[in-house]
Amino acid sequence: EIVLTQSPATLSVSPGERATLSCRASQSFSSNLAWYQQRPGQAPRLLIYRASARATGVPARFSGSGSGTEFTLSISSLQSEDFAVYYCQQYNNWPLTFGGGTKVEIK
Amino acid sequence: EVQLLESGGGLVQPGGSLRLTCVASEFAFSSNAMTWVRQAPGKGLEWVSRISRGGGFSDYADSVKGRFTISRDDSKNTLYLQMNSLRSEDTAVYFCAKAVYDSGVYLYWYFDLWGRGTLVTVSS
Numbered sequence: 562e563i564v565l566t567q568s569p570a571t572l573s574v575s576p577g578e579r580a581t582l583s584c585r586a587s588q589s590f591s592s593n594l595a596w597y598q599q600r601p602g603q604a605p606r607l608l609i610y611r612a613s614a615r616a617t618g619v620p621a622r623f624s625g626s627g628s629g630t631e632f633t634l635s636i637s638s639l640q641s642e643d644f645a646v647y648y649c650q651q652y653n654n655w656p657l658t659f660g661g662g663t664k665v666e667i668k
Numbered sequence: 669e670v671q672l673l674e675s676g677g678g679l680v681q682p683g684g685s686l687r688l689t690c691v692a693s694e695f696a697f698s699s700n701a702m703t704w705v706r707q708a709p710g711k712g713l714e715w716v717s718r719i720s721r722g723g724g725f726s727d728y729a730d731s732v733k734g735r736f737t738i739s740r741d742d743s744k745n746t747l748y749l750q751m752n753s754l755r756s757e758d759t760a761v762y763f764c765a766k767a768v769y770d771s772g773v774y775l776y777w778y779f780d781l782w783g784r785g786t787l788v789t790v791s792s
Binding site: 593595597603604605606607610616617648650652655656657658659660661662 | 712763784
């Protein structure tokens with residue numbers, strides 16, 4: 562099973578600043594990684610797939626990068642609606658696994 | 669509106685059973701592979717089960733294997749999760765979600781449409 566470790570667990574950022582979230586995998590794989598945003602009480606929302614492709618309707622301030630064991634989600638200029646929990650998910654191996662999440666909170 | 673709507677959650681005693689339902693609207697449900705993902709209170713996401721389009725293939729996380737059964741009724745645009753021998757550690761919000769076909773052919777198990785979830789509480 563591929564274990565995904567997200568860091569930091571909590572990220573305190575001021576509106577308008579940049580946020581960088583990390584997802585580290587216990588085994589190397591190419592690009593079968595997705596990122597989701599989850600606001601309180603809501604379902605997850607797909608942001609990024611194939612490590613760097615933005616999903617339909619996702620603003621350009623969200624970008625993904627990485628391959629192998631190191632993946633990154635960047636949010637270039639945080640808006641109020643971006644304060645949420647973010648999860649990475651690998652779909653390279655079974656079982657599918659998710660990271661533990663990074664909470665992006667207002668500083 | 670394109671959506672998934674779960675129901676069937678509730679309070680059940682350890683050892684009991686529940687059947688969750690997920691109804692799909694405004695998309696070709698029968699053409700899509702589906703999954704269940706759960707989230708324990710205050711915790712992260714955990715994949716539970718998947719089913720192919722047509723229902724010919726299904727798969728389960730080790731934590732639920734032998735206790736849960738996924739199925740679908742394409743005539744009703746509905747996905748099911750039959751949960752038996754429930755344990756306290758099954759307490760979670762259960763989401764159904766749709767997997768993605770690239771060019772209608774290649775299937776990728778990330779999820780572009782999620783329901784709002786239904787809460788299952790296993791407690792005496």
